[in-house]
Amino acid sequence: MGDRVHGLGMYSLGIGDRFAHEAEAQLVAFVKAARLGVDVTPVWNKSNREHLVVGSEPVGVREAADAAACAVGWRGTYFVDADHITAATVARFLDPCDFFTLDVAGSIGRPAAAAAVEAFCARHSELTADVEVAGINAPVAMSRETTARVARHYLEAVKDAGQLYRLIVARRGAGTFLTEVSMDETAAPQTPSELLAILAALADEGIPVRTIAPRFSGRFNKGVDYVGDVAGFAAEFAADIAVVRHAVGTYGLPADLKLSVHSGSDKFSIFPHIREAIRQAGAGVHVKTSGTTWLEEVIGLAEAGGDGLALVQDVYAGAYERREELCAPYASVIDIDPACLPTPADVRGWSSERFVAAVRHDAQEPAYDRQVRQLMHVGYKVAAEMGDSYTELLAACRESIAQNVTDNIFERHLRPLFIGDQQT
Numbered sequence: 001m002g003d004r005v006h007g008l009g010m011y012s013l014g015i016g017d018r019f020a021h022e023a024e025a026q027l028v029a030f031v032k033a034a035r036l037g038v039d040v041t042p043v044w045n046k047s048n049r050e051h052l053v054v055g056s057e058p059v060g061v062r063e064a065a066d067a068a069a070c071a072v073g074w075r076g077t078y079f080v081d082a083d084h085i086t087a088a089t090v091a092r093f094l095d096p097c098d099f100f101t102l103d104v105a106g107s108i109g110r111p112a113a114a115a116a117v118e119a120f121c122a123r124h125s126e127l128t129a130d131v132e133v134a135g136i137n138a139p140v141a142m143s144r145e146t147t148a149r150v151a152r153h154y155l156e157a158v159k160d161a162g163q164l165y166r167l168i169v170a171r172r173g174a175g176t177f178l179t180e181v182s183m184d185e186t187a188a189p190q191t192p193s194e195l196l197a198i199l200a201a202l203a204d205e206g207i208p209v210r211t212i213a214p215r216f217s218g219r220f221n222k223g224v225d226y227v228g229d230v231a232g233f234a235a236e237f238a239a240d241i242a243v244v245r246h247a248v249g250t251y252g253l254p255a256d257l258k259l260s261v262h263s264g265s266d267k268f269s270i271f272p273h274i275r276e277a278i279r280q281a282g283a284g285v286h287v288k289t290s291g292t293t294w295l296e297e298v299i300g301l302a303e304a305g306g307d308g309l310a311l312v313q314d315v316y317a318g319a320y321e322r323r324e325e326l327c328a329p330y331a332s333v334i335d336i337d338p339a340c341l342p343t344p345a346d347v348r349g350w351s352s353e354r355f356v357a358a359v360r361h362d363a364q365e366p367a368y369d370r371q372v373r374q375l376m377h378v379g380y381k382v383a384a385e386m387g388d389s390y391t392e393l394l395a396a397c398r399e400s401i402a403q404n405v406t407d408n409i410f411e412r413h414l415r416p417l418f419i420g421d422q423q424t
């Protein structure tokens, strides 16, 4: 049995560090927020997919996080998240992680047995007509048909989440880790109505879920801005917050349950709406940003010029040749138009400034190129295959990289989400 786990707090940000060199630079951003009186809990997340691509082990994330906390003198809590794990992949995460993101997307849509659907509807007669939820004007649209449809579509996934949760409990002890349930990597968004029924089912299954990651409307592509109806997202997000709070009160879920936004890096157009919604509701949120730090390594290397620039040009060339292979695992979260990509020969001719301008996410910059940025996002496999020649350059270009990593997390993520425009 491990120690009992702390809570996540109101605000938390998931950060990823694919090559385990940037944890300290990342944590400095949280220190800057704390100095402004805004406590945000860092959560290092790395999915099995990323470990497989990089050839790393979950224990390495724990070691990097502990070392960074020590080096920076971090006094707050922090977590290591087994991101998007399943029963098949959880084993090596059990010891080093204290946050588990149960990915049940694979069993969403596997039809539940008619008897199970029937039993769920009978148990939840409160979900067979519209539900008044504090904090939103219109009631959440529910009917027996809706509840039966959600049950048929999601109960199997919830059952799988329960099995996986209990497997982790058996190994680590209850109350020694935080549980997230993720449903984001799936084709269709979940409406507030669906979220309500899903939360009821998770409570029935006895999962003390602390964060829930629905698939929201719109595209949450990796490393680039939100694509979709921003006003629609804002309304949906506010409704989801209200539904979460209602479910906590009605179904006895943990009081600090909050929404988790996956592929949350760089969603600049919706950050003000997320901030406004949580502020108005007095709610918390978890935002996962993961791969964006790898792109800051790319930018820092390009800025350093010389070997650094040559290396990221090589990564681009490799990623360009292997685009389909690299994008395949990210199909639902990447939108690249190959016709719009510059050729590797073009990119070889770029200066440091030109390369940085293309990749750094500054929408005001005319040379910013979200096609190139997305391709570089999935291109970390090419860097991983370079082995030591990549990580040695990370060490050599430490200064320019660390500055970019810290600024990206602090200025482009923590500030718009949790701090606002107050003076530094």
Ligand SMILES: [Zn+2]
Binding pocket: 084, 182, 184, 185, 262, 263
């Ligand atoms: Zn996700």
